[in-house]
């Protein structure tokens with residue numbers, strides 16, 4: 001993930017500038033390589049603006065021609081344009097903890113997946129799928145969940161990110177009863193290891209599991225052609241944005 005900052009000084013019509021950026025932003029909103037964006041202006045210098053664009057992990061921030069065409073008239077007003085990579089220090093601030101923090105961090109997610117993969121082998125529906133499971137599997141899935149729920153991006157850096165995760169499911173032909181059992185066993189494990197059981201956390205947690213397992217099922221069917229490249233999804237407390245094709 002990279003974050004691009006574009007700092008503008010607009011001596012003239014700031015309303016026209018904001019409208020131009022709003023038009024340009026429609027193209028950011030539709031671009032899969034854009035994870036987030038925000039325009040703000042300096043409190044003590046209202047003609048000084050900062051456009052922040054967060055490029056999705058693994059995307060490289062490929063140019064978006066329609067977006068660039070809209071901001072082109074303000075090219076001379078750019079005072080600084082630079083890209084940053086997030087360092088290790090990150091958080092959501094004091095107001096809203098990430099689901100990762102709320103769950104208890106990596107240690108709690110590892111307890112969850114360790115217990116889950118103790119339950120799995122004995123299960124007649126999903127056990128056979130995991131017969132040749134890599135011994136590091138519980139830890140790898142914990143790293144994935146950590147990244148999804150707002151923790152460090154270690155699955156991307158250490159395990160190959162979305163393409164690797166997808167590769168593990170391709171051709172497995174997961175059935176709906178297996179999917180349901182997978183979710184059910186994971187929730188049993190969540191209760192057993194004492195993951196937070198408040199309504200808000202569990203609603204968001206189950207929301208991700210439903211979404212993720214339904215994708216895993218679809219992607220695992222013979223002949224499925226899921227996207228081979230995509231960022232690791234980031235799941236938060238609210239609802240998922242609408243699927244726009």
Ligand code: HEM
Nearest residue numbers: 129132133134140141144168174178179182209212213216
């Ligand atoms: C939210 C849903 C899911 C998540 C987050 C998830 C996560 C993962 C991850 C991260 C891996 C790769 C681990 C590694 O890097 O070594 C993996 C592999 C795998 N997953 Fe899933 N998975 C999900 C759903 C499912 C479902 C529903 C099934 C089957 C019922 C399934 C079966 C498997 C199998 C068989 C492997 C390969 C295990 C091995 O042989 O090492 N997954 N999963």
